[in-house]
Amino acid sequence: MNCQNCKTMTEEGYSLCETCEMRLAGTLLRLARDVTPLHDSLDATLHPGGHSPVRIQTATPPTPIRLDVLDLIDMLDATARELWRCLDGIDALDWRKDKRNEDLKATLIACAGHPRLATFADAGFYMRIVNNLARKVDLALDPPEQRREIGTCELCETMLTAGAADQWVTCPVCGREQRAQTVKLRRLKKLCWDNSKRSSAADIARVFSDAGLKVSRKTITTWEQRGKLPRHADGYAYCDVYRLLVGPDLTEPVG
Numbered sequence: 001m002n003c004q005n006c007k008t009m010t011e012e013g014y015s016l017c018e019t020c021e022m023r024l025a026g027t028l029l030r031l032a033r034d035v036t037p038l039h040d041s042l043d044a045t046l047h048p049g050g051h052s053p054v055r056i057q058t059a060t061p062p063t064p065i066r067l068d069v070l071d072l073i074d075m076l077d078a079t080a081r082e083l084w085r086c087l088d089g090i091d092a093l094d095w096r097k098d099k100r101n102e103d104l105k106a107t108l109i110a111c112a113g114h115p116r117l118a119t120f121a122d123a124g125f126y127m128r129i130v131n132n133l134a135r136k137v138d139l140a141l142d143p144p145e146q147r148r149e150i151g152t153c154e155l156c157e158t159m160l161t162a163g164a165a166d167q168w169v170t171c172p173v174c175g176r177e178q179r180a181q182t183v184k185l186r187r188l189k190k191l192c193w194d195n196s197k198r199s200s201a202a203d204i205a206r207v208f209s210d211a212g213l214k215v216s217r218k219t220i221t222t223w224e225q226r227g228k229l230p231r232h233a234d235g236y237a238y239c240d241v242y243r244l245l246v247g248p249d250l251t252e253p254v255g
């Protein structure tokens with residue numbers, strides 16, 4: 001017989017070769033690990049930072065729930081349960097006979113470790129479906145890095161954009177190459193030295209954190225609740241946050 005996935009020769013009675021069986025089991029286990037991050041990223045107001053644990057606040061989203069992620073979880077759930085029934089020889093159309101009520105994660109793990117994973121008739125077919133789902137999950141959890149505005153060019157004041165990992169930026173107008181960190185710091189300095197510059201807690205937290213001064217949105221709102229930080233009609237002043245963050249009267253740890 002030939003492996004249904006890679007077409008190499010397999011032992012009699014096997015639908016997948018050993019390598020493809022390992023890969024399918026690995027993909028199923030990886031999907032099991034992704035179930036929790038997937039549920040976490042349903043909230044469209046948060047970018048969960050994908051596979052990394054750091055959460056990044058994003059701009060106002062169009063809907064409060066990510067429907068693409070909801071669909072993906074549904075699809076993953078249906079596929080995993082169908083695969084498990086298939087592995088146990090329960091007719092796909094006879095799903096009522098399946099009394100199991102394990103959660104998605106447990107179902108995926110059960111499939112990955114199933115003794116018939118390499119021998120059941122539709123192994124190649126399910127491997128393609130599972131790989132396809134895994135690609136979509138990766139995309140949902142780690143969306144392509146977005147470039148965002150980091151500050152203006154030191155020569156011509158053009159707004160520059162950079163990805164989170166970019167060390168250097170080149171001005172698209174005058175061609176000046178400059179360090180991304182310097183651009184961000186200069187922007188922060190300008191915002192902090194001008195007491196008319198105001199913004200939301202989330203935006204301020206992002207600009208400070210970009211420049212290497214860690215302050216969370218929650219810290220800023222806590223300062224306001226404790227009467228330390230005035231809130232103006234157009235938001236908090238950068239200079240006030242700066243004073244609280246680095247000023248001498250900072251008596252509590254910044255969290």
Ligand SMILES: [Zn+2]
Pocket residue numbers: 003004005006007008016017018019020021
């Ligand atoms: Zn193979």
Ligand SMILES: [Zn+2]
Pocket residue numbers: 153154155156157158171172173174175176
């Ligand atoms: Zn320039």
